[in-house]
Amino acid sequence: MTQTNGKPAPGRRNSQYQKRLSSVLRAASKVIARDGFEGASVREVAAKAKIGLSGIYYYFESKDELLYALQHHAFSTLIESLQEKLAQLSSPEDRLKAVFDNHFQYFANNMDDLKVCVHEIESLSGKYYKKVLKVRQEYYGLVKSVVAEVTGRKNYATNLATLSLFGSLNWVYMWYDKEKNIDIDKVSSQFLRVFLNGVKAS
Amino acid sequence: MTQTNGKPAPGRRNSQYQKRLSSVLRAASKVIARDGFEGASVREVAAKAKIGLSGIYYYFESKDELLYALQHHAFSTLIESLQEKLAQLSSPEDRLKAVFDNHFQYFANNMDDLKVCVHEIESLSGKYYKKVLKVRQEYYGLVKSVVAEVTGRKNYATNLATLSLFGSLNWVYMWYDKEKNIDIDKVSSQFLRVFLNGVKAS
Amino acid sequence: MTQTNGKPAPGRRNSQYQKRLSSVLRAASKVIARDGFEGASVREVAAKAKIGLSGIYYYFESKDELLYALQHHAFSTLIESLQEKLAQLSSPEDRLKAVFDNHFQYFANNMDDLKVCVHEIESLSGKYYKKVLKVRQEYYGLVKSVVAEVTGRKNYATNLATLSLFGSLNWVYMWYDKEKNIDIDKVSSQFLRVFLNGVKAS
Amino acid sequence: MTQTNGKPAPGRRNSQYQKRLSSVLRAASKVIARDGFEGASVREVAAKAKIGLSGIYYYFESKDELLYALQHHAFSTLIESLQEKLAQLSSPEDRLKAVFDNHFQYFANNMDDLKVCVHEIESLSGKYYKKVLKVRQEYYGLVKSVVAEVTGRKNYATNLATLSLFGSLNWVYMWYDKEKNIDIDKVSSQFLRVFLNGVKAS
DNA sequence: TATGAATGAGACTTCATTCAT
DNA sequence: TATGAATGAAGTCTCATTCAT
Incomplete structure (x- = not known):
């Protein structure tokens, strides 16, 4: 995958990055399991992951x-x-x-x-x-x-x-x-x- | 349920009503099966049932x-x-x-x-x-x-x-x-x- | 006022007509007082007056x-x-x-x-x-x-x-x-x- | 009230935010005074405030x-x-x-x-x-x-x-x-x- | 690295009104 | 005289996404 969105190359990903990323994944998992994919809102995933809404888009396009x-x-x-x-x-x-x-x-x-x-x-x-x-x-x-x-x-x-x-x-x-x-x-x-x-x- | 929304009492429902109603149900079934309930849009159900969008709400609240x-x-x-x-x-x-x-x-x-x-x-x-x-x-x-x-x-x-x-x-x-x-x-x-x-x- | 909508000429208005009409007026008064004119719905006026929704339009254009x-x-x-x-x-x-x-x-x-x-x-x-x-x-x-x-x-x-x-x-x-x-x-x-x-x- | 909708905590509101907000309020005041609350449309408030319709919902829920x-x-x-x-x-x-x-x-x-x-x-x-x-x-x-x-x-x-x-x-x-x-x-x-x-x- | 601010598209729903019967 | 059936327009609101900072 090419890096078009500023995401750091794997080599540069530090542990802070990893921690946040898996926090997002966990939150997403919970919200989507509960509300369904269409029903889930990125907003709530962000809230549960304790980052700003647009922060999600640093980790996922x-x-x-x-x-x-x-x-x-x-x-x-x-x-x-x-x-x-x-x-x-x-x-x-x-x-x-x-x-x-x-x-x-x-x-x-x-x-x-x-x-x-x-x-x-x-x-x-x-x-x-x-x-x-x-x-x-x-x-x-x-x-x-x-x-x-x-x-x-x-x-x-x-x-x-x-x-x-x-x-x-x-x-x-x-x-x-x-x-x-x-x-x-x-x-x-x-x-x-x-x-x-x-x-x-x- | 009281009849506030103009839905006729069962006794007065004629066959035209029944036909349309099951046409709506069939359309809904198809669309929801394909897109999921959240993903399905009432508009498309209406289109497939060949009635106006708001027509749906005559049959379902x-x-x-x-x-x-x-x-x-x-x-x-x-x-x-x-x-x-x-x-x-x-x-x-x-x-x-x-x-x-x-x-x-x-x-x-x-x-x-x-x-x-x-x-x-x-x-x-x-x-x-x-x-x-x-x-x-x-x-x-x-x-x-x-x-x-x-x-x-x-x-x-x-x-x-x-x-x-x-x-x-x-x-x-x-x-x-x-x-x-x-x-x-x-x-x-x-x-x-x-x-x-x-x-x-x- | 000319009679364009089939409303009977005053002479032909019978007491049944008058009764219904004032029932509509009373209902409208109550609903509009409570919800405001914009907020009031003709549907509810009709319901309160105990006539069908489209019945209103026989009395008022x-x-x-x-x-x-x-x-x-x-x-x-x-x-x-x-x-x-x-x-x-x-x-x-x-x-x-x-x-x-x-x-x-x-x-x-x-x-x-x-x-x-x-x-x-x-x-x-x-x-x-x-x-x-x-x-x-x-x-x-x-x-x-x-x-x-x-x-x-x-x-x-x-x-x-x-x-x-x-x-x-x-x-x-x-x-x-x-x-x-x-x-x-x-x-x-x-x-x-x-x-x-x-x-x-x- | 928790801040789930992206509204910044008071401390972080900058002057740009304040300016827009009062612009929205002024517009709303004018439109609602003219058309009544029910009669007023959020769309028109937004237009008068020169922001997009959904922009209103950034300032008010x-x-x-x-x-x-x-x-x-x-x-x-x-x-x-x-x-x-x-x-x-x-x-x-x-x-x-x-x-x-x-x-x-x-x-x-x-x-x-x-x-x-x-x-x-x-x-x-x-x-x-x-x-x-x-x-x-x-x-x-x-x-x-x-x-x-x-x-x-x-x-x-x-x-x-x-x-x-x-x-x-x-x-x-x-x-x-x-x-x-x-x-x-x-x-x-x-x-x-x-x-x-x-x-x-x- | 992260977010505050904003937006356009589209969602569901309600409404006044019509017209054939 | 009255209504069952239907509709188009409009309304509020939510959403994923963007971008300057």
Whole structure:
């Protein structure tokens, strides 16, 4: 990316810059999760990040780029941590368990981010949409390959099973209630068990 | 609600009124499904319904009420048709199949409506939110009771299973592609099989 | 006035027509007094008069005409009843007392109307404004002539005194409180006394 | 009030800001005096103030707040200047004269403002109404206390006399004509004389 | 590096009015 | 005599964005 807007080259970014930037991201995550991307206002993000409204535009060239950054970062992290986990496992069932655990853990620690990823998929367009699509597909592909190890590579079944799996996982933000102290690991295990038994028996 | 805004009492609504009203609803469904509730503009709904912008407000007192009408009607229809199907079936597995089929059929015939129901759940607030919540919970309860017949009423498992089920079903609009002529009945069967085997084995 | 809008000629107006018309006028008076002319909506006037919104336009060709009718009728009545009272009195002081009493009595019985007359003087324009201006000036002239009998026709003083008098009288709607059971006759007497002593001593 | 809308904290307001702000206030005063509060459009205020429509909302959070600012400022000024005058006078009659003069002078220099104060008293509601009510009552109380010095504190008479006085004063905008070069000091004196003689003789 | 000030576009909504019936 | 249905104009307000400083 060329530096057209005065943003410092990565090398010059100091820790102050990083701190502010992630403060903005966190604020954006919270506000967009609550109000939706269209409903969220840059004003409120700025207020929550404790910088002036126009300060946002030092860090991001547009509201769209803000959403892009949020989504891209979340998917990248998800992929990275999943790959790390998978690298140490060989049994298909353990590997599938890693998929569930990884997703649920990320969700537990970054609810707002994951909600924004799931709910605002179609809020971007153009270049930002394409870039996010790419990582999303990478994540999808990675998960599908693990599912395939269990289903035995019957393509049609694997595809549908993976889509069903994503549906279950992505819906979590709709019913998970922080306050209720639900044990997310148990949820993960239970979801895994149903899914695993389901695909194996089919 | 008192009739201060000239909306005729139900008894006097003629067929012309009904035709226009459902034309508005169809337009709204399409636009909101495409742009999201916040992103959708009443102007465009009106244009698609071929009435003047202010004409919308003869039929609905606000954009919110429009969304409410859409969601409430969809859930009510879903419940009604499911109840009709269930009334004629007694085997738990047939009944569970009815749940899947009913949902997928409704989706196939009313994609936009279902997307609006799933994606814009949190776009309402206040009285409209509450009213929709009520029918949503009714639908959820109905489905859960059928799932319970299969899981054997172990409450915790039934709950999670039902939530997982809804996740799978509600996610469909994200990947289903009309153009690709996917056979929705097959999808329903496949989803059913995985889910059923999953919960039975667990 | 020519009959362009299908309004029946006076001769054909039956009592049903009269009843509805005054129901509309009463409703308009109340709503306009409360919300101001601009703030008042024809819709609400119709609702309060228990006819359909477009029904108003059978009786009045526009919102402006409605205000005109209200104001013109009020001033005419005020003039008429004052003239009747004056016709029977000869002492200047009694006649001035009649002015006060007449105004206060009309106010007591038609608060909304008088408020609309006082507060919405400038809300009309064009022909309606001119017509109301005429009766207003007639009323003003009448009162001024009575004041002159007391001040002894020194023009400048009479003018200012009359204006001061109208100010006092017209302001009443701002502080008079129906609920407090204020004795309007006492108020009239007291206002008269101060004014009379004031102009006589000057 | 928290500063969520970018309005600078008082300390940081520069003179440019002040200049624009009073330009907006002046424009608003003129437009609202002419068209009434409901009839006035923010658009026209902006045009007269030579800023963009939305620029208004940088200075005021709503049309209501604009009216509030106008009214509150006018009454505060009126009170302040009256208190200054009264501080230097001891004779009851001189003090009453100060009341008249103060009011008339303020009117002469700020006709639009005073008209807006008098005519749009009921155009506000909620918090803005309450705040203005408070200063209005303060002004009323101040004037009443001066009147009481002359009437000798007979409460009922003092009250009515003060109300009558305000009526006379507030009505001025209805008949005072700038073009006619009326001598406002003479008007003040004449009004004072009538009122003073009136209450003293009663 | 950050923001105060401003803006143009566009949003939802209300309103007086009309006209066929 | 009255109204159901519809509309165009206008209104207030919010928003993402810009730019001089």
